[in-house]
Amino acid sequence: MYRLILLLLLFAIPTFAQDSTFKNPILQGGYPDPSITSDGEYYYIVNSSFEYFPGLPIHRSKDLVNWELIGYGLHREEQCNGEMNLVDVQQNGGIHAPTLRYHDGKFYIITTNVYNPIDGSPTKTINFIITADKAEGPWSEPHIIEGAPGIDPDLFFDDNGDVWYFGANSPENPTYEGEGEIYGQQLDLNEWKFIGERQYLYRGACGGVWVEGPHMYKHDGLYYLMVAEGGTSYNHSMMIAVSDDIKGTFVSNERNPILTTRNLSYDNWVNSTGHADIIQLKDGRWYMVALGIRGDVQRATNMGRETFLVPVQWEREPFWWKEPKYDWPVVAPETGRVMKNEKLPFTDKVQYRDGSFKDDFDTDVLNLEWNFRRVPLPNTYSLTKKSGFLRVFAKPEIIKMRGQASLMGVRQRETDFDYSAKMQFAGKKEGVEAGISIFQKDDNYINMTVTKQNGKYVLKVAVAEKKVDKVKVIKEQVLDNYNSTIVFKVVSRENKYHFMYSLDNGKSFAEFVETKADYLLSFGWNSGYTGAYCGVYVTSNGKASKEYADFDWIDYKGFEH
Template structure:
């Protein structure tokens, strides 16, 4: 063989192998797919734990565990019992986009702490109709059980942080609107000591900072100690395209704080709206055992119309600290630099730990063979008693019909798991019969109380019909497709196939041998416009009438494909 051909062949093989090696040593953002906004992270030895906002959903405050920062396992929830959520912390009839906002998770001397806000709007109150309840829950194990909420009276605002200083003091770092704001939306970060024995704020309240770039919607504070100084990191600019992360420094925890001249340290406001991810911000920093630093931050994938059904997801960004180089400066500060080579959240990044392989779970499947509900299932608000059962029929989940329908502040027989990609095939097999007219059961793709798509089998005067109901944002619910199920005998497979343009709704009456298409609609009807992402789930209602009806689900499965 010609030597030039050999050299060329070897160079091609080296290039291929190096590319394969590079792929094997990278991870893909987001690290938590689906509606996991406002990430906060802590480290215990070589274990990492992350918590996220959940707003009106229950169980609330999902806790994930990782050994390598790229593979995460859902291990429990901070609010996992009804009695944690039906008092001062109200997730029973909370308004949409109310509920649990921006938690912080920290570990100190054998105890895990989560501090967060419950936001509750009361339409019957004429003055100050929105209550902000800031509270702490604790646990010895991150899997739980977690304590009852310890409410901190006299703590205004949202997004609290808890900081354990080296001198033994514990500090509350909060957000509120100042008494005399210079403009609408101006925020201010404040500081006060916490008495953890009595669960109350104590001492003088200190006002620290109003942000770096005008202070518009300053929120999400986190305090850190680095290089002997205090660093205050905040979110700013709102949760859309102008979202950003800012940071300031002080020699004293009580201030004054000096803004980083290179702020913002993370944002997409300087990038095209068509970049693969936007609205990055609301971040938390973590130092690894070997001294390196990383950041977790939310971001929105631009899959459809520069947004996605999944809403705000959690991303991982490498960070390094750099000291100011200016010779004329008397004091030279260290500042964190996010994604040092590019300054933006990249889809592909080198793994934090050599030899790590990111394992993507591209399928969710539940055959309901356990006596406890899979942790992935969520409800809009604390579910009503007798909403479901795993024991009434072996190997099935029984969802009981309830007179309630999906409505604002309401609780219905509705449950689901987070949608994690724009492209998916979602199928359920169910058994449903009812003698009572207008009872219906089936699947639901839902964002909010006013934004969902239901494909349900409904008992008609004679026989059964299959209908597709659409509740588009700010519009009335419409039935846009309806088929008579002449051959229906009580068993059906319902399927949604989501591609780049449409949702295709299909069904099978012969155990999946043949599917018939009910209809297709555009895939942008349940785009996230608020704080949460879309869910894929099941629904059953008797439409205002009392009923003994129910539906049995044999299995649920969803296969995902990443939109490139």
């Protein structure tokens, strides 16, 4: 009897631990540069979206660990043309580092569109604000803030009614490469214009290398300026400074950085943590959301930069000889780092973490999970041409730099996953191809497609590898028994992709080819701004065509690495 009781207790311990903790990241897949706010009922997070459309994904939660994607700040084509060009924006350009704030019944997103003109003229950084009465939208047209240099703007509503803009820019005469500076200026939200004099506030705590991502907070009557510093790779970090005047002078926390992995092994489970935002809960506690890169493979991941949650505690300096004594935020006070398993913010809640997504295309509105690389061309897809199917039209465009192909996908959420899709395709013209794509960038993807060659249907897998100019077909073969329907499947395990197919509606699968999965790794030091997507792709390869492929469903299942 005693042995039985002991065994029951032993088995109960892990269950209790699991129920009292949550797993990081809280937003799986490519969700970088998080910013958080609350309207008193929900918490909301917005993330950078770079060249992807719709842009500025918005999630909401009541418990900080279970998040629902509810909409996008940039969800209409007319928000994304003209100066706000997301039509032919360069990869790693587009929407950088937003700030989301709720004030007096209205939501505000302030952010930057970074655009390199095709003619080679200097890079444009267009800083703008969009507003909405509800976080799920609709969101307004962009209000461009003229004369706002740099990137990563922050919007701060002071107690006295003043509204401030804070941005990151290079100083007029930098003394070394990468020197940055945070500036602030009052903003008239009726005219969307600067007013008053510009204030130059802070060049960082450790030399000011790539100081960016400013956020201003007011705590206990003082102004706290938190910034990211050190670049987006292993030296990424968060610094904070304080002043009794919003115009400065700002005094650095002597214990900076308050968050980093630069003091940990490069092989820590997560690296490059930074670009954070903090929020106070109703009960007075504080939490931080920050980006990080999971080190699943070669100290990197195919998912790019994701969103993590960390507790924060304010502590007063204990030094008896020092005046004034400041309160400073201590991030992860028990561990000093982002933990994979962290205590639940609300112990009466449980995290329902599921790295899966399935779409049967049974509605006439595209699921919010789907993204395009740039604003898609007109008539790229239809959910009504064939009921219960996603029809993707074959356009001449292929996947290329700054291109708009018939390519769409959902975020890869775990290193290990199964991804499958059922397609009906009976292309009549030679060269039209359709299938699935695992894609990271314009020059970095793996496609598995069916195409018609010499009167026969051919299955092939092609790889576009970073820094390799030519797309490489690694295997192709004639499908002798192809009857216009195929189920594709990709199984990712142990750093390998197994590409498989079925011609009998998924009853049996034939292994087609195996590739390494790290073709699509997203390194922080190599412009790994975004994560990989699992999607579908159709093209007529440069020729006009009225053909298409119909997708009955797609199914993605993620597994903890």
